[in-house]
Amino acid sequence: MKETLGTTGLVMNEPLLWEKGGKGRCGFSMPRRDVESFPINGGLVGPVPDFPELSEVDVVRHYTRLSQWNYGVDTGMYPLGSCTMKYNPKVNEKYASLPGFAGAHPLLPPSMVQGALKLMYDLERFLAEITGMDATTLQPAAGAQGELTGTMLIYGFLRSKGEHRSKFLIPDTAHGTNPASVSLCDFRPIPVKSNKDGILSPEAIAEVMDEDVAGILVTNPNTLGLFEENIRGISEIVHGKGGLVYCDGANMNAVMGIVEMGKIGVDVMHVNLHKTFSTPHGGGGPGSGPVCVKKHLEPFLPVPRVIQEEGSYHLSSDYPHSIGRVHGFYGNFGVMVKAYSYILSMGPADLKKASQLAVLNANYIKEGLKNVFTLPYDRPCMHECVFSDKKQNVHKIATVDMAKRLIDCGFHPPTIYFPLVVHGAIMVEPTETESKETLDEFIETCKSIAHEAREDPELLHEAPKNAKVRRLDEVTAARQPCLID
Amino acid sequence: MRYLPHTDEDISAMLKVVGVGSLEELFSTVPEDCRKKEPLNLPEPLTEWELDRHMASVATNMATMPEYKVFVGAGSYEHFVPSSVLSLLGRSEFLTSYTPYQPEVSQGTLQGIFEYQTLICRLLGMEVANASMYDGASALAEGVLMAARITKRKKVAISRLIHPLYREVVKTYLWPTGYEVVELPFLENGRTDLSALDGVTELAAIAIQSPNFFGCIEDLAALRKKASGQGAMSIVSFTEALAYGLLRNPGSYEADIVCGEGQSLGIPQSFGGPSLGIFASRMKYVRNMPGRLVGKTVDQAGRRGFVLTLATREQHIRRERATSNICTNQGLCALGAAMYMASLGKNGIRELAKLNYDKAQYLKGRLEETGFKIRFEDPTFNEFVVELPNTFEHTYKRLLDQKIVAGLPLAFYYPELDNCYLMGVTETKTKEDIDTLVKGIGS
Numbered sequence: 001m002k003e004t005l006g007t008t009g010l011v012m013n014e015p016l017l018w019e020k021g022g023k024g025r026c027g028f029s030m031p032r033r034d035v036e037s038f039p040i041n042g043g044l045v046g047p048v049p050d051f052p053e054l055s056e057v058d059v060v061r062h063y064t065r066l067s068q069w070n071y072g073v074d075t076g077m078y079p080l081g082s083c084t085m086k087y088n089p090k091v092n093e094k095y096a097s098l099p100g101f102a103g104a105h106p107l108l109p110p111s112m113v114q115g116a117l118k119l120m121y122d123l124e125r126f127l128a129e130i131t132g133m134d135a136t137t138l139q140p141a142a143g144a145q146g147e148l149t150g151t152m153l154i155y156g157f158l159r160s161k162g163e164h165r166s167k168f169l170i171p172d173t174a175h176g177t178n179p180a181s182v183s184l185c186d187f188r189p190i191p192v193k194s195n196k197d198g199i200l201s202p203e204a205i206a207e208v209m210d211e212d213v214a215g216i217l218v219t220n221p222n223t224l225g226l227f228e229e230n231i232r233g234i235s236e237i238v239h240g241k242g243g244l245v246y247c248d249g250a251n252m253n254a255v256m257g258i259v260e261m262g263k264i265g266v267d268v269m270h271v272n273l274h275k276t277f278s279t280p281h282g283g284g285g286p287g288s289g290p291v292c293v294k295k296h297l298e299p300f301l302p303v304p305r306v307i308q309e310e311g312s313y314h315l316s317s318d319y320p321h322s323i324g325r326v327h328g329f330y331g332n333f334g335v336m337v338k339a340y341s342y343i344l345s346m347g348p349a350d351l352k353k354a355s356q357l358a359v360l361n362a363n364y365i366k367e368g369l370k371n372v373f374t375l376p377y378d379r380p381c382m383h384e385c386v387f388s389d390k391k392q393n394v395h396k397i398a399t400v401d402m403a404k405r406l407i408d409c410g411f412h413p414p415t416i417y418f419p420l421v422v423h424g425a426i427m428v429e430p431t432e433t434e435s436k437e438t439l440d441e442f443i444e445t446c447k448s449i450a451h452e453a454r455e456d457p458e459l460l461h462e463a464p465k466n467a468k469v470r471r472l473d474e475v476t477a478a479r480q481p482c483l484i485d
Numbered sequence: 486m487r488y489l490p491h492t493d494e495d496i497s498a499m500l501k502v503v504g505v506g507s508l509e510e511l512f513s514t515v516p517e518d519c520r521k522k523e524p525l526n527l528p529e530p531l532t533e534w535e536l537d538r539h540m541a542s543v544a545t546n547m548a549t550m551p552e553y554k555v556f557v558g559a560g561s562y563e564h565f566v567p568s569s570v571l572s573l574l575g576r577s578e579f580l581t582s583y584t585p586y587q588p589e590v591s592q593g594t595l596q597g598i599f600e601y602q603t604l605i606c607r608l609l610g611m612e613v614a615n616a617s618m619y620d621g622a623s624a625l626a627e628g629v630l631m632a633a634r635i636t637k638r639k640k641v642a643i644s645r646l647i648h649p650l651y652r653e654v655v656k657t658y659l660w661p662t663g664y665e666v667v668e669l670p671f672l673e674n675g676r677t678d679l680s681a682l683d684g685v686t687e688l689a690a691i692a693i694q695s696p697n698f699f700g701c702i703e704d705l706a707a708l709r710k711k712a713s714g715q716g717a718m719s720i721v722s723f724t725e726a727l728a729y730g731l732l733r734n735p736g737s738y739e740a741d742i743v744c745g746e747g748q749s750l751g752i753p754q755s756f757g758g759p760s761l762g763i764f765a766s767r768m769k770y771v772r773n774m775p776g777r778l779v780g781k782t783v784d785q786a787g788r789r790g791f792v793l794t795l796a797t798r799e800q801h802i803r804r805e806r807a808t809s810n811i812c813t814n815q816g817l818c819a820l821g822a823a824m825y826m827a828s829l830g831k832n833g834i835r836e837l838a839k840l841n842y843d844k845a846q847y848l849k850g851r852l853e854e855t856g857f858k859i860r861f862e863d864p865t866f867n868e869f870v871v872e873l874p875n876t877f878e879h880t881y882k883r884l885l886d887q888k889i890v891a892g893l894p895l896a897f898y899y900p901e902l903d904n905c906y907l908m909g910v911t912e913t914k915t916k917e918d919i920d921t922l923v924k925g926i927g928s
Contacts, residue, residue: 030840345533
């Protein structure tokens, strides 16, 4: 067999921070003491926190070694479905750390922070244009907070009309956060099944839609990677009963410049700057989940809002219908800088092309693997495709085994066991920044793993063998939690 | 475009495999009436070199150090961040990885967050800390929701001396729940008036901030007594995490939930975000906590390793009955805070915290000498409130022209505190900077 991308290499063992170091070490250049020491009431003073004692070199080695146990987009293909792990441009990082941005205090008079306000003002408009909506808030710090904000806008809108609805429709292809987000707004999620084609049918919506339903939270393209073709009809049914349509835009990367969400009946949606707009995920954030709305929801957007008057920018809280604040300041500004830089680097034509190539890459993978794994919905996909492990189950191999084997072969596994509507789901989102050669290598690797599943299943059960650790005991971790040392 | 690797030949070959004739045809499942007809109306792309100039010009229009001397804290603090921390955080294995759902290839992030959880517990005297929340404000809102879940009560008391913007976020989060909020007034000494709770019953939680928005150190023992007497949970919020390098921690006062802002721990101010929501509690409440948790375990070979754990609390498993909807949090900021705490260590954190205290005390003393009134007498950490003459508004503007920001005017947030300014001093201000400020205020 051809040599795989993944190989073995030297990484270092590294203990916990407090298992190393030496008494009296400090890795920080203490600022000069140019004022005297003032007395403080002894009753207020606590013991010194039991932190480690490390030199700067100790700290640098520690984290460098830890970093080498991680896999990132810069390491290789990271085809996590619904996560859009595209390349995170280096230049964006540079701009976010410009002293004018990184050193800015959030509560200075607006005249002193015109640059930041201008950037936010422009980014709001860029996102409104890309989604085809009318107005944007940048405050939500992540997609789930965007969902909460968007749901609350709907709650506020209905309340302003004197309505109190109790239910919210959530399709079975929704993101995991969706039910939890609507329930924070005191709505009861009502599950809706997708049809045999993996999409929602207007009939299914009509059946559950009534005047107690506040709206529907539809992910489009959905988590099967399929475009909700009936979206216009569904929107009409929901609107007909006075409900609103929320679109989870986590999968916006498939349709930039192609679908105009504002035109197809969407009233409110969020986008993830850390997915579609190339900002790095940081191993779990910070993200940013701006919310875009149509005109009728604009009065309810969080305050403060950035406004432009006579050539300068201001922050205004003069919106009596606003749901209020969702962030202590204005959201994850540093992330906004990176997304703004990305949009200006790409321009209108290449944003659209990015979506086209993301969809091309996903369809290419689908074609390459549809005879290797089971493809439950054999239709043209958008930016991701979802397989099932049914063919491998006969050899007592499950999705998790193949995922772990992919690690040994040098790839980050796809999203697995999600969406729940597919048995042993393998959800592949290659993104547009992967080249044809890389996709070919991924496809070949998956084929050889499927071959191994038949010929040498033990190899898969034992995987991974090349990573820093083998499979971990998650059951004990949950039964006897050890969360601090 | 340099981020898009496809050559024309690649595209043709791939389209052929897929069985369509053009890129447009890939979208056959998108109905015609859902399509965008016109091109996106966005600026034409810039080269990297054009963008360099553009971004530099946008970032120039900002008042930041070292040119400006900003004596404002109020939830965002100017602290020195070691280059080593910034450089380590820039390592792409940390930066460009996703949430550690595949632990075998995420041990760096996982051990890093486990260490963060441990360091936060040691700083705050708590038993368990999560992998982070969005910011101090949403951490407080989630803390209040958690207390309501545990006590099954629907009324919370919140001090007026909690950061006004945090209180606004709490209000937003609580709005659809119908929970009642009792606001606690403040005393003349600059602390929360807990006696306002006499006769109030059925409280889920009492939340105060220490050091509070006026910089004063609250009486956490009194909070504990009041809360336990009521069967309510005690919540301690904070905006300046560094204070606990010096002050007795909330854990030693048996606080139930401690939630606040960790921006001070090595995270650039960045116009208010990204920052770090810190959330800590007691082990007995762990299954009611929001957010991700990293736990220690072993691999098949018996070696130490780390995984995300207790996920049955979380949205992707428990769905609508989850303890929170949070998914992506501020992971990289938490990692950065751990790097910063590790760099300071036990030798550095006390010294740095005391230096902050001393510089603020020095400014306080100088202002008093010059004849200005320190509005609240209770001890403070690195912020305090000074009352200045009603003519000061002009001086304030003049000082802005001299690139000095002389505190945050409080009247906007507390109308009764006309002419009062919240001053913040950290280690980034020299004695000379402080003297210049005092001279400016006095002239």
